[in-house]
Amino acid sequence: MVNKHVIAVTMGDAAGIGPEIIVKSLMAPKLNGAPIVVVGCLRTFQRQQRLGIVPTAHFRSIAKVSDACFESGVIHVIDEPAASPDTLIAGEVQDQAGDLAFRCIKRATELAMSHDVQAIATAPLNKEALHLAGHMYPGHTELLATLTGSKDYAMVLYTDRLKVIHVTTHIALRKFLDTLNQQRIETVVNIADEFLKRVGITRPRIAVAGVNPHAGENGLFGTEEIEIVAPAISVMQKKGVDVSGPCPPDTVFLQAYEGKYDMVVAMYHDQGHIPLKLLGFYDGINITAGLPFLRTSCDHGTAFDIAWTGKAKPESMIASIQLAMKLA
Template sequence: MKGVIGITMGDPAGIGPEIILKALNTDSLSGTNCVVFGSVEILKSIIDKKLASPQELKIITSISDAIFAPGIVNVIDVPLEDMEHFEIGKVQAQAGDLAYRCIKQATELALKGEINAIATAPLNKEALHLGGHHYPGHTELLAKLTDTKDYAMVLYTDTLRVIHVTTHIALLKFLQTLNKTRVNTVIDIADKFMRKAGFANPRIAVAGVNPHAGENGLFGHEELEILNPSIAEMREQGVDVYGPCPPDTVFLQASQGQYDIVVAMYHDQGHIPLKLMGFYDGVNITAGLPFFRTSADHGTAFDIAWTGKANPESMVKSVELAVKLSTI
C-alpha cells in the first residue's frame, strides 16, 4: 500500500494527542492514508472532552485492516500502563514509556515496508528517561532502532531548510569534537536527502562556526582547519556546496532562494533562525534513516496540554510533508 504514514502519539500528557486529532480533521489530511500509534483511551478522552472534533476511532491490528476515509482515525492501540494515575501536563515515567513504545512499533512496520514514513508528535526527554529509555530525543532513538550510524537533524520549511552537524550537546563539547569527517558526512547526508526530496542538484551552504566565518583566522581557526578542507573535498566529489558562509547572513540568503539547504554547526545556530521564520510551519526531519521521518517542530507544551488551545499547524505540515516525501 503506497504512501501510508504512521503517526506516533508522543507524550500523552502533552499536546500530541490533541494536535494529531485536529490535524487529521483538516481538509488537507482528512481521509488520507494515516495510521496513529497510540492509546485509544487517551484519544477517546480528548474527543469526549471536546478538545478536538468528533471522529470515529477504528482500532486495527494490522495496516491492511485500515479504512482510509474522512471522519475515520485508524489506530494501532498502544495502551497506557495505568490510566487511573495518569496526570495531564506532568512529567511521568509511564508517559515516556508509551511514547517509546509508539515509536518502536511504528519503526518495526516501517522497516518491513508496511508504512512508508513516520510523523512523530513531540515527546518529553525527561519522561522518556524516567520510563527507562535513555536517549537524547527522537533522532537518536530512531537511529538506534534502525541501526543507522550516519544521520542528522533537518528542520524544513518551504523557504528555509537547515541540517545540523551537532544537536543535543553542550557548546563546549561541540567545539572540542568538531571534525572534518563529521562535516563531510552531514554535507553528504544533506545532498542525498535533498535529492530524495525532489531537488535535482541541491545547492548546499555551510555556515561558519565563528563570527563572520572566522575572518580568515581573526576570530577562530575552525573554518581554516576543518570547514575549508571539508568543503573542498566534497566539491571534488561533485556536491554543489558553498562556504564557509557568515552565520549571520546565510540563513537569510537561503530563505531568499540562494541556497536550498544550510549546514548549521550546532543546535541553536540552526534552530533560532528557522523557528523565528517558521515556528508553526517548520517540520523536523531525521535524514539518513531508511525511511522518511518528520515531526512537529515544537515541544510537548505541558502548560496548555488538554486545554483545546494547541495549534496543530506544525503537525499538519509534518504529516503533509511525510505524505509528499513518501510518494516522490
C-alpha cells in the same frame, strides 16, 4: 489490498499536546480520510474526546495496518496502551508518558522496517519523561538511529523557504567544540545533497555555516574554519557537490531564505534552530535524514503549558504529515 503509501503517526508524550494535534490534523480537510494509521493509546484519545478537547472522530482500533479501511471521519489506531491512562495528568512529566512515547516509536519503526508503512510522522515527546522511564536518548533523532542501526544521519529543519541540516544537535556547546571534525561535516553535506535531490531539487546549492563570529575572520576569531570546515568543503566540492563556505553564520540563513542557497549546514543545535523557528515556527517540519525510511515531525515541543486545553495549533503537524505523504 493495503494502500502502498500508508503513513504511521506516533502519539508522542500523551501528557502534552500530541494527542490533540494529531486528531485536529487528521480531521482537517487536507488529511481527513487519508491513508494514515496512528500508533498510540486509544483510551487517551477517547478520554480527550469525552472532555471536548479534540474534534469529533470515530476511533477504530486495528491490530495491523492491513485492517485499515480509510474513510472520512475515521481515525485508525494501532493501540499501544499507557500503563494507567485514566491517571495520566495533563502537562506533567510522568514516566508512564515517557515509556508510552518510546513504545509508540518502537512500534512504528517496526512497521516501517517491515514496509507496512512507508513513512513515520511523530508528535513531540518529552526528553525528561523519556529518561524518567529509563530510555536514555537525547531525542527522536538518536532513538530512531539506534532502533534502525543507522550510523550516518542528521536532523533537518524544513520549510518552503528555509531548510537547515545540523552537524550536531543535542550535545553541550563545549562538547561540540571538542568533538567537531572534518569527516562529520563531509557526511552531513553528503546527506544534505542526497536529501535535497530526494525532495525534487535536482541541483542542490548548499551553504556551510562557520563556527565562529564572521566565520573566524581568517583566524582572528578562531581557527576551526581554517583547520576543519574549509577542508571538508573542499573535499565535497571535488566530489561534485555544489557547496559553499564557510559562511558567516549571521548572514547565511537570510541568504538561504532569500533564495541563494537550498539548504544551510548548521554547526550546532541553536545555530540552526533559532533562525528556522523565528521564520517558520508554526509550519516548520523536523526530519531525520539518513534513516532507511522517511521520518518527519512537527517542529515544536510538547507545550505542557497548554496541554489538554484545546488551544494547540496543528499547522506544523499537518505540514509534517503532508510532507511524509508527498515523499512516500
